[in-house]
Amino acid sequence: MSQAEHPCLACGACCAAYRVDFSVYETDACGGRLPASLTVEVAGATVRMRGTDxxxxxxxxxxxxxxxxxxxxxxxxxxxxxxxxxxxxYGCEKARARHGLPPLPAGLVL
Ligand code: SF4
Ligand code: SF4
Structure with missing residues (x-):
């Protein structure tokens, strides 16, 4: 990985580690921009990224x-x-650990 490249581009661990819950108002169905089809309902005004449940x-x-x-x-x-x-x-390190990846080297943290 080049030093200039963002470390997340060689990772993605946090996108495959946690539930991602947020307000339905962030979806395009309720005035936001994120496609609602990528979410599942949770409860009340909370939705979750599909695949993280x-x-x-x-x-x-x-x-x-x-x-x-x-x-x-x-x-x-x-x-x-x-x-x-x-x-x-901490959340980054924990997600990386779940995927057997070491913490980011200090010099790569932006
Ligand atoms: S776990 Fe950390 S390095 Fe990996 S994509 Fe998430 S924020 Fe980026
Ligand atoms: S929407 Fe999904 S893929 Fe994109 S940053 Fe969030 S968890 Fe990762």
Whole structure:
């Protein structure tokens, strides 16, 4: 991996580790931009990224192979939990560990 490349592009572990729950108002059905077809209802005004509600977890929007080459197919419209999980954070390290990946080297954390 080149030093200039974003570390998430060779990872994707957090997209295959956690439930991704967020407000239905982030979907295009309720005024947001994320396609509602990529979500499942949870309760009340909460929805979940399809694929993150069962094991093995893998968000429907994730493309590629975890730990090798990965990308979010709805990056511009990804919901808040995805925007908030930062490379190098505890959640990042935990997700990577679940996939047998080491923590990001300090120099790669943006
Ligand atoms: S935030 Fe961490 S776990 Fe998620 S894709 Fe980036 S490097 Fe991987
Ligand atoms: S919406 Fe994108 S960033 Fe969020 S879990 Fe799915 S693939 Fe990952």
């Amino acid at each position: 069962h094991v093995p977890v893998r968000c429907i929007a994730l493309t590629g192979t975890v730990g090798q080459r990965a990308a979010c197919g709805v990056y511009e419209w990804r919901p808040n939990p995805c925007r908030e999980l930062e490379p190098g954070s």
